[in-house]
Amino acid sequence: VVSTQSTCELGVPILAGVIPLRSARMAHFMNSNIPGIQVPPAMIRALEKATDPLAEGLAITVELIRELRTLVPGIHIMPVNTLRALPTLLARLEGEEHEG
Numbered sequence: 001v002v003s004t005q006s007t008c009e010l011g012v013p014i015l016a017g018v019i020p021l022r023s024a025r026m027a028h029f030m031n032s033n034i035p036g037i038q039v040p041p042a043m044i045r046a047l048e049k050a051t052d053p054l055a056e057g058l059a060i061t062v063e064l065i066r067e068l069r070t071l072v073p074g075i076h077i078m079p080v081n082t083l084r085a086l087p088t089l090l091a092r093l094e095g096e097e098h099e100g
Contacts, residue, residue, distance in 0.1 A: 021047060027044045
């Protein structure tokens with residue numbers, strides 16, 4: 001678990017890397033083949049149950065970015081084979097940094 005205090009104590013800006021998931025298969029692949037990445041089982045189940053896994057993956061990504069914004073000064077979005085969905089993702093996040 002990362003907190004705002006622990007990231008500030010490092011004395012350097014931290015960017016969180018986020019890969020929008022497009023399917024449960026992608027999540028399983030990442031868990032099995034990419035060291036340091038762990039997609040939680042609840043996210044995988046949500047992708048498996050979704051009628052539109054890419055849309056579900058974007059919704060998960062939006063929520064994750066909303067949470068990460070409270071912890072780190074920047075987000076690095078890595079659209080692995082989801083580049084066409086990036087405008088949709090950004091539109092959902094647009095203007096949020098100016099709210100409340």
